[in-house]
Amino acid sequence: MKDFFAFDDTEEWKIVGRYLQEKSTPELLKCPGCRAPFTTSVRYNEVVKKYQLQNCIRQFTLASHNRLMGIIHDINAFQDYLEKSREEFKLTDMKQIKARYKAFPGLSVTIKKYNFQVIEEEQPYHRVYELTVSACRKYGITADEYNPSVVQYRFGIEGAYQELRLILSKICDMDIIASRASVPIEKKKALWKLIASNTSSTVLNCDKLVQICKERKHQLIEVQARIALAKFVTLHIKHRDEMEKEEDKISDADAADIKEDIVKDLDECLKICDTVTTCKGLKSEVEETIKSVRGGTFYSTVTNKEMKQIYDAMTREFGGTGHWYVCPNGHQFTVGECGQPMRIGTCNECGAQIGGQSHVSVQGVTRDTGLDVRMQNLSI
Numbered sequence: 001m002k003d004f005f006a007f008d009d010t011e012e013w014k015i016v017g018r019y020l021q022e023k024s025t026p027e028l029l030k031c032p033g034c035r036a037p038f039t040t041s042v043r044y045n046e047v048v049k050k051y052q053l054q055n056c057i058r059q060f061t062l063a064s065h066n067r068l069m070g071i072i073h074d075i076n077a078f079q080d081y082l083e084k085s086r087e088e089f090k091l092t093d094m095k096q097i098k099a100r101y102k103a104f105p106g107l108s109v110t111i112k113k114y115n116f117q118v119i120e121e122e123q124p125y126h127r128v129y130e131l132t133v134s135a136c137r138k139y140g141i142t143a144d145e146y147n148p149s150v151v152q153y154r155f156g157i158e159g160a161y162q163e164l165r166l167i168l169s170k171i172c173d174m175d176i177i178a179s180r181a182s183v184p185i186e187k188k189k190a191l192w193k194l195i196a197s198n199t200s201s202t203v204l205n206c207d208k209l210v211q212i213c214k215e216r217k218h219q220l221i222e223v224q225a226r227i228a229l230a231k232f233v234t235l236h237i238k239h240r241d242e243m244e245k246e247e248d249k250i251s252d253a254d255a256a257d258i259k260e261d262i263v264k265d266l267d268e269c270l271k272i273c274d275t276v277t278t279c280k281g282l283k284s285e286v287e288e289t290i291k292s293v294r295g296g297t298f299y300s301t302v303t304n305k306e307m308k309q310i311y312d313a314m315t316r317e318f319g320g321t322g323h324w325y326v327c328p329n330g331h332q333f334t335v336g337e338c339g340q341p342m343r344i345g346t347c348n349e350c351g352a353q354i355g356g357q358s359h360v361s362v363q364g365v366t367r368d369t370g371l372d373v374r375m376q377n378l379s380i
Helices: 046-083 095-100 103-117 124-139 154-178 185-216 219-238 251-276 277-295 304-317 372-379
Strands: 005-007 016-020 321-328 334-335 342-348 354-357
Touching: 046 103, 046 124, 046 154, 046 334, 103 154, 154 185, 154 321, 219 251, 251 277, 277 304, 277 342
Parallel strands: none
Antiparallel strands: 005 016, 321 334, 342 354
16 A cells, blocks of 8 residues: 555654655555455555556557567568569559559558557557546546656557558569569559659658657667658659659659758668667668669568567567666567566667666666566457
8 A cells, every 4th residue: 555655653653755756666455365366445546546557558459569570570471572573574454453452452451450559549558548638627636747658659669660561562572563674654643643643741751750750769760761751752752743643743853852851861770770779670771772762772571580580579678587677768678588688779669778687677767577477367
């Protein structure tokens, strides 16, 4: 109870205040007779409710992570299919294009559904908070302050990037096919028009994601989003003559200036890759993108080997046998084996220093206590 309420030192068990946020992970007290946890006792109502809310948040975290890994796996498979089948693909009819990308609509719907399910308003903490505010308003009580650190923003950010990644895979593949000399000019123009229709709105969404990543210090996804933005803008410039709206068309002089800005932006990404350990695997892709921007041609749609290794690490992120921790910027991670930090590393999300030495965590890293014990009882 002392984790939730402030007591008078002079008079035992007299409550004089309460904490806005609990000081530790709540644990349900058990009946001394049957050892069953108290879940219906009015006396421990607040402890029970906060325990149940934290359990819901952890279930949400695990379920969202698992669904995200499934989406990444499906996009990787889609990319591999496009890459392996491209050489044999001979475009003679535009119906072949629809057949080639038949998996795209289903994947797109799945990602949009996922992105809706992980938005802030759909998360357990936010939904409970809204109900609490409504009840407090009804009875004239002041509600606790909203705690944004409880909200899991990473899944929405990653989901938004995966949606852009899927679109980019498709239109880059179209651009590679359209660049072949064997493709008739009318088919080329039809593909160019399809590419142009996809780049206009997507550039804005990509730029918005980059800004969100900067605010949330998600440097890994920030670099990925900036690479995607560079490719979208390059394709937009390349096929600007096919734009239906006059305001979307770009002059040659403006196009040259935009390309220079893109290269400068990618040069900043190279600096991030040199300083942030988790972004080093993206350096070769940034360098390839700079070449493609200057040449206006993309030669592959597949995710590079280093990035696939990062995704493999993400797959194992919440599947370890160790303990859960939170980095200084609020991103969760696990420590395997004994569950105690023995070496210093960097956060996969923001590049902040995590881990520790001799079972002592680095400054800013906190233990997510209680989760390890309950992991086996969570149903996803």
